[in-house]
Amino acid sequence: MSAPAAFTLRDARLEDAATVRQLVRALAHYERKLSSFTALVQDFERALFGPRPYAQAILAEVAGEAVGVALYHTTFSTFTGKPGYFLEDLFVQREHRSAGIGRAFFTEMARRLKAEGGTSITWRVLKWNEPSITFYLRLGAKGDPGEWDNMSLSGDALARLTA
Secondary structure, X not given: OOOOOOOEEEEOOHHHHHHHHHHHHHHHHHXXXXXXXXXXXXXXXXXXXXXXXXXXXXXXXXXXXXXXXXXXXXXXXXXXXXXXXXXXXXXXXXXXXXXXXXXXXXXXXXXXXXXXXXXXXXXXXXXOOHHHHHHHHHHOOOOOOOOOOOOOOOHHHHHHHHO
């Protein structure tokens, strides 16, 4: 078996919006949620590089080709009075997993968060995704035993509130 290829991390740029979309779409496929994926390249352009960016993206590259993405946004804890990050998406193409890219993404986000005086990185993981759960636990992450339920308003429910 050959050694994993060397990789680099860099911030996504406007011209990477299509690549970010492609990697997030691959994640949606992996998570069995492809039918919910509707984002367009323009959506990523606006969200990441518009007048009010809502998120940031880091790309992992091997030989100049993007093979992974970490997409996150800032949160705020009223209890600590400090910022945090919510990791919306982390994806590494199958053939590049176990090369240290996932750990490198977390290390880079932790470095940035520490520089900002932040306190935590949070994310969600599907209950059936054992490989990812195992990886997160090895990093030292702790799961939530269920004290809180995830809630959301979208689609028709959101539309009714604005009608």
